[in-house]
Amino acid sequence: MKFLRLLLVLVALAALPPAPEAHAGERPLPDPVEGSRLFVRKGCVVCHAVDGEGGKIGPDLGRVSTGRSLLGIAAVMWNHSPIMTERIKEVKATRPKLTPEEMANLFTFLTYTGYLDVPGDPKRGADMFRDRGCARCHGVGGSGGGIGPSLDRFKRYVSPISLATAMWNHGPQMQTMMQQLGVVRPQLSGGDIADLLAYIRAAGRGGPEGAIYLLPGNPQRGAQVFEEKRCATCHGGRDAPGGIGPSLRRTREGQKRGLTEVVALMWNHGPAIWKKMAELGIPVPSLTGQEMADLVAHLYSLHYFDEPGRSDRGRDAFASKGCAACHGPAGRGGAGAPDLTKTLGKASPIEIAATMWNHGSAMAQEARTRGLPWPNLEGRDLADLVEFLRAGGRKK
Ligand code: HEC
Ligand code: HEC
Ligand code: HEC
Numbered sequence: 001m002k003f004l005r006l007l008l009v010l011v012a013l014a015a016l017p018p019a020p021e022a023h024a025g026e027r028p029l030p031d032p033v034e035g036s037r038l039f040v041r042k043g044c045v046v047c048h049a050v051d052g053e054g055g056k057i058g059p060d061l062g063r064v065s066t067g068r069s070l071l072g073i074a075a076v077m078w079n080h081s082p083i084m085t086e087r088i089k090e091v092k093a094t095r096p097k098l099t100p101e102e103m104a105n106l107f108t109f110l111t112y113t114g115y116l117d118v119p120g121d122p123k124r125g126a127d128m129f130r131d132r133g134c135a136r137c138h139g140v141g142g143s144g145g146g147i148g149p150s151l152d153r154f155k156r157y158v159s160p161i162s163l164a165t166a167m168w169n170h171g172p173q174m175q176t177m178m179q180q181l182g183v184v185r186p187q188l189s190g191g192d193i194a195d196l197l198a199y200i201r202a203a204g205r206g207g208p209e210g211a212i213y214l215l216p217g218n219p220q221r222g223a224q225v226f227e228e229k230r231c232a233t234c235h236g237g238r239d240a241p242g243g244i245g246p247s248l249r250r251t252r253e254g255q256k257r258g259l260t261e262v263v264a265l266m267w268n269h270g271p272a273i274w275k276k277m278a279e280l281g282i283p284v285p286s287l288t289g290q291e292m293a294d295l296v297a298h299l300y301s302l303h304y305f306d307e308p309g310r311s312d313r314g315r316d317a318f319a320s321k322g323c324a325a326c327h328g329p330a331g332r333g334g335a336g337a338p339d340l341t342k343t344l345g346k347a348s349p350i351e352i353a354a355t356m357w358n359h360g361s362a363m364a365q366e367a368r369t370r371g372l373p374w375p376n377l378e379g380r381d382l383a384d385l386v387e388f389l390r391a392g393g394r395k396k
């Protein structure tokens with residue numbers, strides 16, 4: 001069943017038009033279709049399943065990627081690298097080398113299969129539906145509401161992105177109604193929207209019609225939607241300087257990053273966005289669920305490459321995680337480990353992550369020889385380390 005779904009997704013993805021040429025100086029956007037091919041070609045599929053289908057030697061990767069940034073996935077892979085390397089030897093396969101582009105494509109594929117149906121908590125969703133005031137206007141399963149439409153039709157939708165899209169499209173009218181009835185407009189996080197949908201799916205009334213899935217968002221198509229729906233006018237794009245809305249190319253410090261977080265941000269900032277649109281005479285764009293999924297994928301792919309790390313924290317992590325034991329306190333090389341500041345000073349985060357993966361097996365060997373523990377990293381540590389290495393081992 002799941003495999004069929006994955007196949008369907010892959011077939012649909014493969015039918016997309018080819019990636020547009022990247023403009024000079026722009027990194028090409030990651031391509032999930034190419035990522036799915038790499039998953040097979042690089043032999044990951046021998047050991048890993050994605051959503052149930054595939055090898056059983058390693059864990060199913062359909063879930064690891066949920067809510068993780070690209071560097072977050074790279075960190076998880078780094079942490080498991082020594083054991084993975086052992087297993088690869090046991091099955092007499094070769095440990096795949098990855099170029100930065102390959103790594104980005106592969107992880108983009110994993111991210112999009114992982115977020116198809118972010119699981120929500122129906123109980124939490126029920127409480128929220130009541131406490132945040134949705135129940136005052138909306139009915140679910142025949143009870144409550146009456147002011148707004150019944151939300152039972154969302155029972156069939158699997159992705160929180162679908163619910164969020166309908167909320168965006170009806171947002172301005174809902175806001176007016178909330179003002180009239182004195183309902184405080186709730187602020188939501190991506191997790192909240194998944195929980196709300198889980199509640200509707202559990203409690204909603206409806207026949208046994210088929211579930212409606214979204215295809216994984218495609219960052220390249222999302223880039224087109226971003227231009228066509230005029231998001232670029234305010235946020236900056238190919239020909240527009242932006243500056244009217246905040247730049248969406250960088251996640252702010254402390255901001256949660258996950259595919260559904262972006263739609264939650266759009267909901268939370270909705271009233272301010274619509275006000276600006278009215279001022280500039282830009283109509284509020286209506287989006288289909290698929291367009292929203294593509295948009296989100298596009299924004300997410302921009303964020304991927306700009307995860308904000310800090311070199312001062314990176315310097316601390318370099319020492320506390322044990323990198324300094326081999327590479328020296330400033331990364332300038334130590335006994336037997338190379339100087340990291342020379343080659344990596346200009347590298348992008350994903351280039352550094354790919355380099356670390358490619359040298360991981362030799363590093364694990366060296367750690368075993370010296371009796372050093374393998375440094376365990378979080379996505380944030382990796383972002384900080386990358387900043388530190390890019391700053392040439394200086395605090396900045
Ligand atoms: C020979 C088998 C094998 C191959 C090939 C392999 N892996 Fe793994 N992988 C494993 C095992 C076993 C683990 C669990 C290691 C542990 O427990 O520390 C793992 C763990 C992981 C994890 C962490 C998962 C989690 O839930 O924490 C990621 C991510 C990952 N592998 C990605 C990949 C990718 C991407 C490829 C292809 C480039 C790949 N692996 C190839 C065996 C393999
Ligand atoms: C003050 C009343 C009110 C509140 C509170 C309210 N809504 Fe609405 N909602 C409406 C109205 C009215 C519409 C229809 C707007 C239109 O016709 O464009 C609507 C439309 C929607 C739609 C689109 C329905 C469809 O079939 O496409 C969704 C989804 C939705 N609301 C979800 C929510 C959620 C989730 C909450 C709580 C976080 C919420 N609403 C809170 C009044 C409200
Ligand atoms: C008319 C100008 C305008 C247009 C068009 C516009 N936005 Fe915005 N956007 C804004 C403003 C202004 C804010 C900040 C609102 C605030 O401060 O609450 C914002 C905020 C956001 C945020 C939250 C950013 C953050 O980091 O907190 C997201 C996400 C977003 N917009 C996405 C979009 C998307 C996607 C589109 C196209 C469908 C779009 N916007 C179209 C003006 C616009």
Ligand code: HEC
Nearest residue numbers: 322323326336337338343355356359362363366367372375
């Ligand atoms: C046990 C010693 C040891 C530890 C601990 C260690 N490394 Fe290494 N590292 C090495 C060795 C040895 C090499 C060269 C491997 C090779 O030739 O393939 C290397 C290579 C690298 C490279 C590739 C350099 C290049 O120019 O291609 C990077 C990047 C790197 N390490 C980063 C790190 C980071 C970041 C940490 C901490 C999370 C770390 N290393 C921890 C020993 C270590």
